[in-house]
Amino acid sequence: MIVFRNLEEVPADFGPSVVAIGKFDGVHIGHQAVIRRMKEDAAASGARTVAVTFDRNPLAVLRPDICPDNVVDIERKLELLSDQDIDATLLLTFDKALSSRTAEEFVDEILVGALHVKTMLVGRDFRFGKGGAGSPDLLRELGAVHGFTVDVVEDVYPEGTDRRVSSTWVRELLDDGAVSEAARLLGRPxxxxxxxxxxxxxxxxxxxxxxxxxxxxxxxxxxxxxxxxxxxxxxxxxxxxxxxxxxxxxxxxxxxxxxxxxxxxxxxxxxxxxxxxxxxxxxxxxxxxxxxxxxxxxxxxxxxxxxxxxxxxx
Incomplete structure (x- = not known):
């Protein structure tokens, strides 16, 4: 897996690509479901698979008072993403400058300009851009302009539960010492x-x-x-x-x-x-x-x- 640590490292001729964006904290089975769909979409179109993620939880910049601990550190996250057999990860520095980009700027400069995106993978509650104004519906509108499609991936609910898999749930289980239950959500020990x-x-x-x-x-x-x-x-x-x-x-x-x-x-x-x-x-x-x-x-x-x-x- 190639790791791009800023936009300048992405070759001008990189792509076309199928892209999934997220914190990917812990790379749990919910994240893995998104990545599987991304790989399926890429195989059908001959595109590259790219995870776009951040060097810290965005809350560390936006709301440090409520920012939780990371399930894994950055280098471990990159290792776990590499284990998913994807082509590349773009690791963006989440700072004030990035947080102030509008959803339209994010799509135009990063997804289209750098990654030449053809399909975007997002969860149903995905938000991005300044003030969280970006949504799957806005992505579809922008996709119609820029020539990419949007694939919304449903949440994952472990068998016998009515709660979706999330990094928050993993943290709660670890805080309780429930490591076997946390392993179930992570898909690994x-x-x-x-x-x-x-x-x-x-x-x-x-x-x-x-x-x-x-x-x-x-x-x-x-x-x-x-x-x-x-x-x-x-x-x-x-x-x-x-x-x-x-x-x-x-x-x-x-x-x-x-x-x-x-x-x-x-x-x-x-x-x-x-x-x-x-x-x-x-x-x-x-x-x-x-x-x-x-x-x-x-x-x-x-x-x-x-x-x-x-x-x-x-």
Whole structure:
């Protein structure tokens, strides 16, 4: 997948293209449905497939007081879009200048002028341009002038629910620690990737060494608690019991951290490795224990529970 980080990087002869616009935060199954339709339309016309997205949530500029955390960071979003096997992504810098462009200017300069759009894919509630004045109906009017069509993609409702898939719903589930439910909406397991760094080494002292992830990771971390899951290092998947939180028993960890104890391993050296921690199921919330013995007993029970969830022999 080609990534254009500004309009100047788009070749003058690029296109014709089928374009989908959106935040694509998390690239969940709703986004994936739009991309599938985009690929179908492009295959029928011989056009290129292009996702147009932004370097930040537009609310970060328009309403920073209500802007939510991103489900994934920008580079992870680009990786996920690349996994959808599309031709290109145009990553626009969402700033005051872009937010002040009218819908007509956006279509004329970006969609028609740069991408030579032939078909636009949008959701039914899609809005764009200054003040959100652009709508699917306006796009159809502009398409009649500029020679492109508009394909409205219906929302996706998971089986057995009456709520459409959205990044907001994914965030709510992660805030509740409901990682298996969030995975259903994402179409993949919940995971975060970061570098393994040195911690307080308390887990090793207790007999359960952990790989501690750096403060900077590429996705929204689920709620504090203990999870069963996997640590993935250089393609190797290690079954793990995962802790998220600030270690309230000792109350000496200044920030939330993700740490994974690889089941059955006590001598893995992962310092400096960039690893992925994948969450399968939440086992319990984070609590403070009355002493080391109670904590160790609970960790031992957590390891047993993680083995069971992951289908491993005790």
């Amino acid at each position: 919940v995971s975060v990737t970061g570098e393994v760094v040195h911690g307080l080494k308390r887990g090793r002292e207790l007999g359960f060494p952990t790989a501690n992830l750096s403060e900077t990771v590429d996705a929204l971390i689920p709620a504090d608690g203990i999870y069963a899951g996997w640590l993935i290092d250089d393609g190797m998947r290690h079954p793990s019991a995962i802790s998220v939180g600030t270690n309230p028993t000792f109350d000496d960890v200044p920030r939330r951290q993700v740490e994974a104890h690889v089941l059955g391993e006590t001598d893995l050296d992962l310092y400096g490795h960039v690893v992925t921690v994948e969450f399968t199921q939440r086992l319990r919330g984070m609590v403070a224990f009355d002493g080391i013995d109670a904590l160790v007993a609970q960790i031992d029970a957590d390891v047993t529970a993680a083995r069971s969830v992951l289908g491993l022999r005790s």
